[in-house]
Amino acid sequence: MPLPEPRSAKGATALERIVRYPAEAVLSFDFDGTLAPIVSDPRDARAYPGVTAELQRLAPLVGRLVIITGRPAEVAVEYGALDSVENILVLGHYGLERWEDGRVTAPGTPPGVALVREELPGLLRKAQAPEGVAIEDKGRSLAVHTRRAPDPDSALDALRVPLAALAQRAGLTVEPGRRVIELRPDGMDKGAALNLTVADHRGEHTAVLYAGDDLGDLPAFDAVDRLAAEGTPGITVCSGSDEVATLAERADLVVDGPPGVAGLLTALREEITAAAG
Ligand SMILES: O=P(O)(O)OC[C@H]1O[C@H](O[C@H]2O[C@H](CO)[C@@H](O)[C@H](O)[C@H]2O)[C@H](O)[C@@H](O)[C@@H]1O
Numbered sequence: 001m002p003l004p005e006p007r008s009a010k011g012a013t014a015l016e017r018i019v020r021y022p023a024e025a026v027l028s029f030d031f032d033g034t035l036a037p038i039v040s041d042p043r044d045a046r047a048y049p050g051v052t053a054e055l056q057r058l059a060p061l062v063g064r065l066v067i068i069t070g071r072p073a074e075v076a077v078e079y080g081a082l083d084s085v086e087n088i089l090v091l092g093h094y095g096l097e098r099w100e101d102g103r104v105t106a107p108g109t110p111p112g113v114a115l116v117r118e119e120l121p122g123l124l125r126k127a128q129a130p131e132g133v134a135i136e137d138k139g140r141s142l143a144v145h146t147r148r149a150p151d152p153d154s155a156l157d158a159l160r161v162p163l164a165a166l167a168q169r170a171g172l173t174v175e176p177g178r179r180v181i182e183l184r185p186d187g188m189d190k191g192a193a194l195n196l197t198v199a200d201h202r203g204e205h206t207a208v209l210y211a212g213d214d215l216g217d218l219p220a221f222d223a224v225d226r227l228a229a230e231g232t233p234g235i236t237v238c239s240g241s242d243e244v245a246t247l248a249e250r251a252d253l254v255v256d257g258p259p260g261v262a263g264l265l266t267a268l269r270e271e272i273t274a275a276a277g
Contacts, residue, residue: 127162193220
């Protein structure tokens with residue numbers, strides 16, 4: 001399978017560097033919408049067929065595999081069977097949680113999360129949220145999903161203002177996503193999480209790849225672009241969908257959703273293996 005061609009020179013430089021010096025490469029991925037297809041019930045999300053096996057094959061070849069997700073780390077590990085992949089780091093809750101070798105570390109949860117847990121059902125009743133609007137309690141944060149409402153986008157729009165007001169009272173930040181608004185602790189995002197990881201693994205020939213599909217991935221795109229401007233080659237990959245245009249406009253490479261990401265993993269592994277000769 002040929003390696004897809006990035007549309008920027010910056011992306012091409014990074015891909016070349018990854019293929020030439022894989023042992024120093026940091027390959028990082030979002031989970032939902034990137035490694036796992038979007039489904040209507042968040043509990044049904046699973047890695048796209050073949051993705052976990054491809055991560056297993058890539059793991060011994062590259063410097064570090066990293067998953068940076070809005071999910072709790074252990075949920076992503078379970079849904080992606082990621083504990084079967086060696087050398088993988090899973091950063092949950094946008095980088096607040098760190099899962100490595102079966103152990104999770106994380107800071108304490110701010111009291112605002114309990115306040116949101118208590119008030120959210122009443123807020124949805126008062127806002128007359130339609131049938132299908134659902135709360136996902138992620139422990140360290142809560143998300144309101146509208147994908148299963150009759151008109152998901154209108155339902156989401158109607159909730160933006162009251163949810164922002166509740167987040168403000170609770171001292172939390174609002175994280176909008178694909179038919180979801182999440183209220184979560186401040187102080188970390190996928191960009192900061194990626195920077196910390198790259199700092200831990202930076203070598204003379206390091207290059208970084210980050211693939212994502214949603215607005216929460218933009219800070220990671222920013223981080224890759226900043227690293228590239230500072231001399232560490234980086235490529236941003238958009239797992240394309242018809243729900244989010246912003247990422248595709250920004251990315252060095254756009255692939256066709258999780259199947260496209262799976263193809264990219266295969267192509268990358270084949271190129272790395274061929275280059276090693
Ligand atoms: O950072 P990610 O790994 O992309 O996680 C972001 C959110 O993903 C999940 O919601 C999204 O995927 C669901 C399953 O396909 C879908 O039903 C929903 O509409 C999407 O927004 C997850 O449920 C959230 O907790 C994550 O924050």
